[in-house]
Amino acid sequence: MVTMKDVAQRAGVSIATVSFLLNDTKPVTAATRARIEQAMLDLGYRRNMVARALASRRTHIIAMAYPALEHRFGMSTSEFFTSAAEAARKEDYHLVLWPVGNDGVELRELLGQGLVDGVVLMEVQLVDPRVDVLRQSGTPFALIGRTTDLDGLSHVDIDFDATVEDAVRHLREHGHHELVLISGDLDDPRFHDYGPWVRTEEAYRRVVASYDLPIRIIPCSDTTQAGKAAAARVLTEYPETTAILVLNEYAALGVVAGLKHTGHDIPGDISVLSLLTVPETAAMADPELTMMRTPGPELGQLGTQALLRQLEGDDPLPPQLVPAKLHPGATVAGPRAPRSKAGAGRRGARKARS
Amino acid sequence: MVTMKDVAQRAGVSIATVSFLLNDTKPVTAATRARIEQAMLDLGYRRNMVARALASRRTHIIAMAYPALEHRFGMSTSEFFTSAAEAARKEDYHLVLWPVGNDGVELRELLGQGLVDGVVLMEVQLVDPRVDVLRQSGTPFALIGRTTDLDGLSHVDIDFDATVEDAVRHLREHGHHELVLISGDLDDPRFHDYGPWVRTEEAYRRVVASYDLPIRIIPCSDTTQAGKAAAARVLTEYPETTAILVLNEYAALGVVAGLKHTGHDIPGDISVLSLLTVPETAAMADPELTMMRTPGPELGQLGTQALLRQLEGDDPLPPQLVPAKLHPGATVAGPRAPRSKAGAGRRGARKARS
DNA sequence: CTGAAAGCGCTTACAG
DNA sequence: CTGAAAGCGCTTACAG
Structure with a gap:
C-alpha cells in the first residue's frame, strides 16, 4: 500500500505538507504542489479513509436507518436508498444501511461504534423512540418524515x-x-x-x-x-x-x-x-x-443533503416539504x-x- | 468518549488484556474477565470501530456495488439491499451502497480508499469490466449474477x-x-x-x-x-x-x-x-x-454470506444457484x-x- | 509556506 | 495468563 509517507519522501517534503495539500487546509506553493501531485501520480497514491477518519474524528460515512421488521415498503424504498447513496457519493461520503428496530436499541448500539458522522432516519413515526436515541447520542441526524414533536429537527417530508x-x-x-x-x-x-x-x-x-x-x-x-x-x-x-x-x-x-x-x-x-x-x-x-x-428520489436526496449541511457546517437546510407532482x-x-x-x-x- | 484505556485503568489491567478479552484472541482468567466486564459496564464502553479497523486492517465494512446509471431496477432491488444489509449485520459487518458505472472506473477509485473488506457486485453483466477491476485490486468479492467467464469466482444466481x-x-x-x-x-x-x-x-x-x-x-x-x-x-x-x-x-x-x-x-x-x-x-x-x-432475498443474503465466508476464512460457499419457486x-x-x-x-x- | 512530533483508539508481535 | 511498546496511516496544533 502506498502511504502518504511514500509520497512525501518522493516529493521531498514532509507528510504534513502532503496532508495540507490534500485537504486544502494550508496554502502550498505552486512548485511544491506540482512535486507532490507528480509523486502521487507516479505512485498511484490513494488516501486511506480509515486513517483519515481516526485522525480527524470524521469518518465521512453516514447511515440510512430504516425499520428492520416492518415490511410496508412500497416500490419507492429503493429510490430512497439509491438517491441517498448518490447524494452522499457526490459529497464524498459513503452511505451504510442500518436495519434497526423501532425501539431504538439497535440504533443506540450502532451509534456507539463510532462509525458514522450522522444518520438519515427513514419511515419516521409520529412518536419515534429512535429520534430520542439520536438526540441523546449527540450525533447529527435528519429525518425523512416527521414526528409530531418537531422542534428544530432537520427534516424533509412530503407536502x-x-x-x-x-x-x-x-x-x-x-x-x-x-x-x-x-x-x-x-x-x-x-x-x-x-x-x-x-x-x-x-x-x-x-x-x-x-x-x-x-x-x-x-x-x-x-x-x-x-x-x-x-x-x-x-x-x-x-x-x-x-x-x-x-x-x-x-x-x-x-x-x-x-x-x-x-x-x-x-x-x-x-x-x-x-x-x-x-x-x-x-x-x-x-x-x-x-x-x-x-417524490422518493427528491426526499432521499434532500434528507441526505440536510444531514451533510450539518456535517459540513454549512447553512442548515430549512425543513423541506416536497409535494407529489x-x-x-x-x-x-x-x-x-x-x-x-x-x-x-x-x-x-x-x-x-x- | 470512553476508551479502552479508561476500561483498563478501572479494571486495573493493561489495554492489551482488554483487547484480548474483547476479541477472544487470548485466554483471560475468569477473575480478570469479570473485572473488565464490570468496568465496561460501569463506563458504558463501546469499542471504536475506526480505531479497530486501522489497527487490524479489517474494517468490517463491505460494499454492495450496483449500476449507477441503468435504471432497470425491478421491485426486487430493495430486497437485495435489505437482505444483504441484514445478512451483514448478523455477522457484525456494515454494508455500504456503491453506485458505480459499468466501466469500473468509479469502482477502482472507491476500492482505493481502503474502506471495505470486500464487495458484493450486483447486476453482473455477461462480460463485466468491474469484475476485472475487482480481480486486479485483490479485494475479495462475490457476484450476484454471473459473467460468462467464471473460473472459480464466488457467485450466486438464479437457477x-x-x-x-x-x-x-x-x-x-x-x-x-x-x-x-x-x-x-x-x-x-x-x-x-x-x-x-x-x-x-x-x-x-x-x-x-x-x-x-x-x-x-x-x-x-x-x-x-x-x-x-x-x-x-x-x-x-x-x-x-x-x-x-x-x-x-x-x-x-x-x-x-x-x-x-x-x-x-x-x-x-x-x-x-x-x-x-x-x-x-x-x-x-x-x-x-x-x-x-x-429469490431476491435469498440472493442478497447468499451473496453476502459468500463474501463473508471468504473474509472470515471459513470454508468457501460453493456457487449457489437458487431456483425461483x-x-x-x-x-x-x-x-x-x-x-x-x-x-x-x-x-x-x-x-x-x- | 513547511516540518517535527504528538496523537486518534485500537491490535499484535514480543517478552515474561 | 498479562503487560510494555510499536505501529496502523493519517491530521493537527505548535513552532519556525
Missing part, C-alpha cells in the same frame, strides 16, 4: 397539504364536485399512526371543506384486492360519485380494475386519481393512472353529467369516517 | 434452468402442450446481453425441445403496455395457444390485462405463468398471477380443449426468433 390541494384542484378543474377519497385504513395496526396516511386524510378533510364539498372517505388497506372492494363500496354508498382519489397506489390499481369489472368506463364514467404513486405502478393500470408522483395519465377526464355544486353539498358527509 | 423446468412442468401437469414464451427483448440496447433474459430464453428452448414441443417465442420489453401487445401477437400468430409463460413481471400484468380485454377468460381460455416475479406484482393482477417468485396464483388451470401433442408438433417453430 401532503399541497399534494392533496393540487389533486383536488385538478379534479375540480375537470368539473368534478362529487368526490370520494379511498384513504388508508388507520385501524390496521401496521399503519396506526402512520404519518403519510394520517396527514393525507387530514389534508383531504381540510381541502374538501374549503371547497364546501362533503367529506366522503372510505378506509382501505394497501392491496389491490382491498382497492376493488373499496371501489364497490363507493358505487353503492355514493353512487353520484364522479371522481375518486386513492391514497395507496396498490389500492388504486384495484379501484381501476374493480370499476372496469363492474362495467364502468374510466375515465368516461368515473375518474380516478392516485395519490402517492410511482410511475412503475401507474403504468400497470389500464388505462394508465393519473397520479401524484411520490401531478403526472397526467389517462384516468381523469370531465364528468359525463356534471351536477350542480348545491346539489352535491346537500348530500353531506353521511357515512364519512369520524 | 434459470430449474426455474423454467419447473414452470413448464407445472403447465404440462395441467395438460398444456401449446405453449408460448413471451420473452425479453434482447435487441433492446438496455438489455442486450442481460444475463437473466439470455439464460431464461436459452433454458426455455432447451426444456421445450426436451418435451418435443415447438419453440415459440415472442420478444417483449419490460412494460405492461408491451405485454398487452405481445398477448395480441400470441393470439394472432399462435391461436392454438393454451398457456403463456412471461419472462418479465410487468409484461405479465399486461398479458393478463390484454387477454381479458379481448374477451378471453383467464385461466379458463388461456393460462398465464409469470417467471421471475415478486408477490407485490403478482397481487396486482386480476386474477392474481401464478408465478415463479424471484412456484407460487400458485389463479392464472393457471387446465386447457379448455386439450389438443393432441402430434397436432401441436406439426405447427413447428414458425415465426420463432433465431
Whole structure:
C-alpha cells in the first residue's frame, strides 16, 4: 500500500505538507504542489479513509436507518436508498444501511461504534423512540418524515397539504364536485399512526371543506384486492360519485380494475386519481393512472443533503416539504353529467369516517 | 468518549488484556474477565470501530456495488439491499451502497480508499469490466449474477434452468402442450446481453425441445403496455395457444390485462405463468398471477454470506444457484380443449426468433 | 509556506 | 495468563 509517507519522501517534503495539500487546509506553493501531485501520480497514491477518519474524528460515512421488521415498503424504498447513496457519493461520503428496530436499541448500539458522522432516519413515526436515541447520542441526524414533536429537527417530508390541494384542484378543474377519497385504513395496526396516511386524510378533510364539498372517505388497506372492494363500496354508498382519489397506489390499481369489472368506463364514467404513486405502478393500470408522483428520489436526496449541511457546517437546510407532482395519465377526464355544486353539498358527509 | 484505556485503568489491567478479552484472541482468567466486564459496564464502553479497523486492517465494512446509471431496477432491488444489509449485520459487518458505472472506473477509485473488506457486485453483466477491476485490486468479492467467464469466482444466481423446468412442468401437469414464451427483448440496447433474459430464453428452448414441443417465442420489453401487445401477437400468430409463460413481471400484468380485454377468460381460455416475479406484482393482477417468485432475498443474503465466508476464512460457499419457486396464483388451470401433442408438433417453430 | 512530533483508539508481535 | 511498546496511516496544533 502506498502511504502518504511514500509520497512525501518522493516529493521531498514532509507528510504534513502532503496532508495540507490534500485537504486544502494550508496554502502550498505552486512548485511544491506540482512535486507532490507528480509523486502521487507516479505512485498511484490513494488516501486511506480509515486513517483519515481516526485522525480527524470524521469518518465521512453516514447511515440510512430504516425499520428492520416492518415490511410496508412500497416500490419507492429503493429510490430512497439509491438517491441517498448518490447524494452522499457526490459529497464524498459513503452511505451504510442500518436495519434497526423501532425501539431504538439497535440504533443506540450502532451509534456507539463510532462509525458514522450522522444518520438519515427513514419511515419516521409520529412518536419515534429512535429520534430520542439520536438526540441523546449527540450525533447529527435528519429525518425523512416527521414526528409530531418537531422542534428544530432537520427534516424533509412530503407536502401532503399541497399534494392533496393540487389533486383536488385538478379534479375540480375537470368539473368534478362529487368526490370520494379511498384513504388508508388507520385501524390496521401496521399503519396506526402512520404519518403519510394520517396527514393525507387530514389534508383531504381540510381541502374538501374549503371547497364546501362533503367529506366522503372510505378506509382501505394497501392491496389491490382491498382497492376493488373499496371501489364497490363507493358505487353503492355514493353512487353520484364522479371522481375518486386513492391514497395507496396498490389500492388504486384495484379501484381501476374493480370499476372496469363492474362495467364502468374510466375515465368516461368515473375518474380516478392516485395519490402517492410511482410511475412503475401507474403504468400497470389500464388505462394508465393519473397520479401524484411520490417524490422518493427528491426526499432521499434532500434528507441526505440536510444531514451533510450539518456535517459540513454549512447553512442548515430549512425543513423541506416536497409535494407529489401531478403526472397526467389517462384516468381523469370531465364528468359525463356534471351536477350542480348545491346539489352535491346537500348530500353531506353521511357515512364519512369520524 | 470512553476508551479502552479508561476500561483498563478501572479494571486495573493493561489495554492489551482488554483487547484480548474483547476479541477472544487470548485466554483471560475468569477473575480478570469479570473485572473488565464490570468496568465496561460501569463506563458504558463501546469499542471504536475506526480505531479497530486501522489497527487490524479489517474494517468490517463491505460494499454492495450496483449500476449507477441503468435504471432497470425491478421491485426486487430493495430486497437485495435489505437482505444483504441484514445478512451483514448478523455477522457484525456494515454494508455500504456503491453506485458505480459499468466501466469500473468509479469502482477502482472507491476500492482505493481502503474502506471495505470486500464487495458484493450486483447486476453482473455477461462480460463485466468491474469484475476485472475487482480481480486486479485483490479485494475479495462475490457476484450476484454471473459473467460468462467464471473460473472459480464466488457467485450466486438464479437457477434459470430449474426455474423454467419447473414452470413448464407445472403447465404440462395441467395438460398444456401449446405453449408460448413471451420473452425479453434482447435487441433492446438496455438489455442486450442481460444475463437473466439470455439464460431464461436459452433454458426455455432447451426444456421445450426436451418435451418435443415447438419453440415459440415472442420478444417483449419490460412494460405492461408491451405485454398487452405481445398477448395480441400470441393470439394472432399462435391461436392454438393454451398457456403463456412471461419472462418479465410487468409484461405479465399486461398479458393478463390484454387477454381479458379481448374477451378471453383467464385461466379458463388461456393460462398465464409469470417467471421471475415478486408477490407485490403478482397481487396486482386480476386474477392474481401464478408465478415463479424471484429469490431476491435469498440472493442478497447468499451473496453476502459468500463474501463473508471468504473474509472470515471459513470454508468457501460453493456457487449457489437458487431456483425461483412456484407460487400458485389463479392464472393457471387446465386447457379448455386439450389438443393432441402430434397436432401441436406439426405447427413447428414458425415465426420463432433465431 | 513547511516540518517535527504528538496523537486518534485500537491490535499484535514480543517478552515474561 | 498479562503487560510494555510499536505501529496502523493519517491530521493537527505548535513552532519556525
